[in-house]
Amino acid sequence: AQTVTQSQPEMSVQEAETVTLSCTYDTSESDYYLFWYKQPPSRQMILVIRQEAYKQQNATENRFSVNFQKAAKSFSLKISDSQLGDAAMYFCAGSENAGGTSYGKLTFGQGTILTVHP
């Protein structure tokens, strides 16, 4: 079974600055996905970025990028040029291949509340 740990309950950043959110995970599977989801107070869970375990290249989506360290089982999220709209709860999550093309449940970390100061 997969475990996901976020050790930063809260983080803050100044607008236009860069912030990094940390996440570690553990799994015995070789085929899995890792994700960062954003959940604003409206509670809609929004996908920010995903990383397939077999890909060595770190995923990037506009201002969001990850640092995927497979051996260290670390998966951090970097937000560049932070904007006020980035303020939210951020969840790190993982999903293991349950066989064939089916992926199992998402296992979430505890979340990190990100505050962006103007």
Next chain:
Amino acid sequence: EAGVAQSPRYKIIEKRQSVAFWCNPISGHATLYWYQQILGQGPKLLIQFQNNGVVDDSQLPKDRFSAERLKGVDSTLKIQPAKLEDSAVYLCASNPRGTQYFGPGTRLTVL
């Protein structure tokens, strides 16, 4: 493309009453998930469907929770009878492979 639809968005009931939530996944997504999110925590899986079959319901409190996905499309989650500790947001998600897309959730308050 339409996203995952859920209703109602809010529900307030008294303990021991029953309640039902509805989810319509993204068209063509075979896998559907129900998660429970207690305030301040990450979501936890209640049940996973593949088409209309149950893949994982190991964390579903079966004495009071039930779920079905007739015809492999939309799904309902029911709680009967509700307890105070069931107050949470209930999230539905679907995926074709790997990436899960979430609905807006239903906030349940049990008084």
